[in-house]
Amino acid sequence: MAELSFREAIAAGIAQEMERDPLVYFIGEDVGAAGGVFKATVGLFERFGPERVRDTPISEQAIIGAAMGAAMTGLRPVAEIMFSDFLATCWDMVANQVAKTRYMTDGQVSLPLVIRTANGGGTRFGAQHSQSLENWAMAVPGLKVVAPSTPADAKGLLAAAIRDPDPVLVFEQKSLYGIKGEVPDGEHVDQLGTAAVRRTGQDCTIVALAAMVPKALAAAQQLESLGIDASVIDVRSLVPLDTRTILGDVRRTGWLFTVEENPRLCGWGAEIASIVADECFDDLDGPIVRITTPHIPLPAADVLEDMAMPSVDRIVETVKGGMR
Amino acid sequence: MSTRVEKPRSAEVDRAIRLRLYQLMVELRDFEQRAYELFLENLVRGTSHLALGQEAIAAGYAVAMRADDYTFCTYRGHGHTLARGASMAAAMAELLGRGNGMLHGKGGSMHLTDVSHGAMGSYAIVGAHLPIAAGAAWSAQARKSGQVAVCFFGDGTTNIGAFHEALNLAVVWKLPVVFVCENNQYMEYTPIRSVTAVEHPAADRASAYGLEPILVDGNDADVMYGTALRTIGKARDGGGPSLVEAVTYRHGGHSRADPATYRPEAEVREWLSRDPVKRYRERLLAAGVGEAELSEIDARAQQKVDAATEEARQGAPARVDEIERQVWSDGGSAWRN
Numbered sequence A: 001m002a003e004l005s006f007r008e009a010i011a012a013g014i015a016q017e018m019e020r021d022p023l024v025y026f027i028g029e030d031v032g033a034a035g036g037v038f039k040a041t042v043g044l045f046e047r048f049g050p051e052r053v054r055d056t057p058i059s060e061q062a063i064i065g066a067a068m069g070a071a072m073t074g075l076r077p078v079a080e081i082m083f084s085d086f087l088a089t090c091w092d093m094v095a096n097q098v099a100k101t102r103y104m105t106d107g108q109v110s111l112p113l114v115i116r117t118a119n120g121g122g123t124r125f126g127a128q129h130s131q132s133l134e135n136w137a138m139a140v141p142g143l144k145v146v147a148p149s150t151p152a153d154a155k156g157l158l159a160a161a162i163r164d165p166d167p168v169l170v171f172e173q174k175s176l177y178g179i180k181g182e183v184p185d186g187e188h189v190d191q192l193g194t195a196a197v198r199r200t201g202q203d204c205t206i207v208a209l210a211a212m213v214p215k216a217l218a219a220a221q222q223l224e225s226l227g228i229d230a231s232v233i234d235v236r237s238l239v240p241l242d243t244r245t246i247l248g249d250v251r252r253t254g255w256l257f258t259v260e261e262n263p264r265l266c267g268w269g270a271e272i273a274s275i276v277a278d279e280c281f282d283d284l285d286g287p288i289v290r291i292t293t294p295h296i297p298l299p300a301a302d303v304l305e306d307m308a309m310p311s312v313d314r315i316v317e318t319v320k321g322g323m324r
Numbered sequence B: 001m002s003t004r005v006e007k008p009r010s011a012e013v014d015r016a017i018r019l020r021l022y023q024l025m026v027e028l029r030d031f032e033q034r035a036y037e038l039f040l041e042n043l044v045r046g047t048s049h050l051a052l053g054q055e056a057i058a059a060g061y062a063v064a065m066r067a068d069d070y071t072f073c074t075y076r077g078h079g080h081t082l083a084r085g086a087s088m089a090a091a092m093a094e095l096l097g098r099g100n101g102m103l104h105g106k107g108g109s110m111h112l113t114d115v116s117h118g119a120m121g122s123y124a125i126v127g128a129h130l131p132i133a134a135g136a137a138w139s140a141q142a143r144k145s146g147q148v149a150v151c152f153f154g155d156g157t158t159n160i161g162a163f164h165e166a167l168n169l170a171v172v173w174k175l176p177v178v179f180v181c182e183n184n185q186y187m188e189y190t191p192i193r194s195v196t197a198v199e200h201p202a203a204d205r206a207s208a209y210g211l212e213p214i215l216v217d218g219n220d221a222d223v224m225y226g227t228a229l230r231t232i233g234k235a236r237d238g239g240g241p242s243l244v245e246a247v248t249y250r251h252g253g254h255s256r257a258d259p260a261t262y263r264p265e266a267e268v269r270e271w272l273s274r275d276p277v278k279r280y281r282e283r284l285l286a287a288g289v290g291e292a293e294l295s296e297i298d299a300r301a302q303q304k305v306d307a308a309t310e311e312a313r314q315g316a317p318a319r320v321d322e323i324e325r326q327v328w329s330d331g332g333s334a335w336r337n
């Protein structure tokens, strides 16, 4: 085990796969000598050279289109979209082309590509550089979607995404880039479609994703002192979704709370709430409660942004109030 | 403006290739004609976009391409897909929504694809496939495979961002890709000139990307073949991309049964008189090819379309168990455990 930052783990994940497979290429804006604007890919350019780690123009459609054309003809490209907000400029490529072409051609085309993107708020960047957009991707058939919360998962899920034969979007919550954690030595490849139980409790289940996972864990600790023993499940992978782990835990505790950074409507937690309501309604002891950002564009000022995004305090208050 | 239409260089194309060009054009013409008839019979559901009148471009390029080169085209892509050697029966069956269709009913007219013949897909969002074609060219470059990607699109496509993003990237990365604008002078119903800042929507933009403006007669199969040889050759030799504007005209409407009444009668008459198939037939006769030989080609094309139509019509409806297949590469569509 070595201690790595989240951003170092990202670079390590890409490096591991580029080393293993000469068909893995990495492209994006400022990813070459600059090492990425979030410094999440430092060292790759020096190690693998300008052919395999290639700077692009500010052309998001060209970035994703190029990755798609390359993926359907033999490469395994990793494309970076600097901020997930910019996915809106190439959403045709992502949602119409990458997601649908395999199905429309009845499997003639395979698209083993990864789109990495810095996602989410907490950085005071305002509404066009802070969105939590993983639920956009989740809503499109044909895309796999992961959002790691730890350095180990950042490396392992990214490696799994690169090896996956289908298109995978990896949402990297930018407030996590600096966190540190143990990452297994040597080759580390995780599994898409698996949630992780971060804390096993007896009284309720809190389901969270990416930056909301450390908050949910901190909340669980406070809840414990209030006499509420909460499970915390890190969803990790929205598509495929590990419903078995979530349903199993909720059946045991009888209570479900989701903690979502996305704005309220159609957040991923709504889908999980719907599945739980459908499939283990009788095991529930009370209503499912979603803790989300309100349905607003995210404001910039620190006090406003902190108020908008789910906080440890809000999670504690909501769980406490909900279970009363 | 330095942009000019290239003159035909007919004499340079040898006889066997010319017969092949003619045969291909006739087959594409007959296929599209039949597709239109089947549409009127309500057998082609949904929509279809015919390339009647634009056959010389598809034929010229397809004949010049290597078997492993890549074709990317639009929803007006029946001809480009067939020209690479895709099964005509499978294409027709796809139009009819049959289980024996090229995509087993999951793509339809606008998405004909036959990867085994290098037909890498027909794309129905204007402009989307230009960056994708650039990506295939990038892959060929990275794999040092010597393959070239050829990307066909309409005049209207030159005003969308993806066109410009793809051209810039292709030039900067010196990719082996040829962008071929089929300027049929209309978008859906609106003339391109009424919404475009320059006279030649593709050729006049070439200089913005450091490319030579190439404006050619898209209704002349010899010219198209020559242009294809030159631009594909340049790409294969590491010379980077080209942008070609081939001026042409669609004989029918934009899609379905559009009667295309928005086009002046005299303009339509003028362009019908430059029908690429008729014109090429006359040129071949004048060059000494016998009427019997050409009639034989005509007859064989008809037979091929008849047989394809029959096979398509015999096909069972698309199988419902296909619905949940091939979202993922494991063949299924599961999104949860």
Ligand SMILES: Cc1ncc(C[n+]2csc(CCOP(=O)(O)OP(=O)(O)O)c2C)c(N)n1
Pocket: B074, B076, B124, B125, B126, B127, B153, B154, B155, B156, B157, B158, B184, B186, B187, B188, B254
């Ligand atoms: C992004 C986008 N906008 C609009 C349309 C609707 N549309 C389909 S075809 C077409 C006209 C395209 O004109 P052109 O590029 O000249 O191609 P042509 O149909 O003449 O071959 C339009 C506007 C679309 N499919 N995609």
Ligand SMILES: [Mg+2]
Pocket: B154, B155, B156, B182, B183, B184, B185, B186, B187
């Ligand atoms: Mg047009």
